[in-house]
Amino acid sequence: MNTFPPVVLIGAPTDIGAGHRGASMGPEALRVAGIAHALKGRGLDVIDRGNLAGPVNPWLPPRDGYRHLEEVVAWNRAVLDAVYAELEAGTLPILLGGDHCLAMGSITAVARHCRERGKKLRVLWLDAHADFNTNVITPSGNVHGMPVACLCGYGPAELTHLGGASPALQPGEIRQIGIRSVDPGEKKLVHDVGLDIYDMRYIDEIGVSRAMKEALEGVDADTHLHVSFDVDFLDPAIAPGVGTRVKGGPNYREAQLVMEMIADTGRVGSLDIVELNPAFDKRNQTAKLAVDLVESLFGKSTLMRD
Structure with missing residues (x-):
């Protein structure tokens, strides 16, 4: 039985924080891959608000x-304004990115x-x-490598x-899951701050199921669960359509288990889908995979369970 409120799709077609052009095409690729139809197939009410507007990417060096x-x-x-309005209206916002800097707003x-x-x-x-x-520590100046720091108060006042x-x-x-690429200065700051990271070494050692149980520990009926899904979380062998590929990510079945275990909590209240870059994809396969995984996040299971 569907227990979710109406789901609202919000497109943010920009690659403003990225190091490669193309993530601006992500929202349309997800629509072409059938995200609205797939969620309706799960029994959800789906509203597509279309795309937000914003400045064009000037493609300038860092300042x-x-x-x-x-x-x-x-x-x-x-x-921020669009997602907050949906939450206040009692809907479940899904941000279709766009690069991961947009998670600061959502x-x-x-x-x-x-x-x-409360x-x-x-x-x-x-x-x-x-x-x-x-x-100070960024090797590139690309802000899509800074959103967690900014959300935790480390960054320019305009963003923090x-x-x-x-x-x-x-x-x-x-809780950060699937991490396998951290810059040297970033690694020290992460340790100093005490961020809870389930990197791929840890996941390899203890398994996806146990790692997710630990990451979800304490989630209860009073918890709003926000999932920020960067498509480069996945191994590039199954998800080539990203600008920053890093080998050694979760395979298809591992990724499905991650999504299914999140779905089992019944607490998902908002979602980002970011860094999908059709310019690097093959026949939209990464967008289709992302839609498949989002279906699992909303209750589709490959398991023979009640």
Whole structure:
């Protein structure tokens, strides 16, 4: 039985924070792959709000360690307002990215909503990267490598105070899963902050099931679960359509188990799908896979269970 509120798709067609062009085509690729139809097939009411508008990508070099900071702020403000409005209306927002810098807007909105409603927040960050760079330690200046740091209060005021209060997130509210690419300076900061990371070495050692049980520990009926799904979380052998491929990610069955175990909690309240880059894809196979996994996140199971 469907227990979810209406699901709202919000497109954010920009690659403003990325190091490669093409993530701006992600929302349309997900639509072409049938995301609305697939979710309706799960018995969900689906509303597609279309795409948000924002500045074009000027494709300029970094200034003070940030590329396109002004434009990144504008896009994230648009995302924040759109996601917050949906949460206030009682719907379940799904952000169709776009690059992962947009999670600053969506998660800031979710965190504000949770504070105002007195709910606990748990963020599951499914990604190959920790995204905990700052302008001082970043090797590239690309802001899609900084959203977790900014959400935890490490970054420019324009981004750390997007929603007024800073930090939007406490490190204890986030679990990072699938990590396998961390820059040297970023690694030290992550350790200093005490971020809870389930990297691929750990997952290989203890298995996906146990890792997910640990990552979901404490999630209860009073918890809003936000899933920030970077498609490069997946092994590039099955998901080539990303700008920053990192070998050694979860395979198809492991990724399905991750999504199924999240679905089992019944607490998913919002979702990002980001970093899908059709320019690097093969016949939209990565978008189709992402849709397949999102179906599992909303209850489709390959297991013979009641």
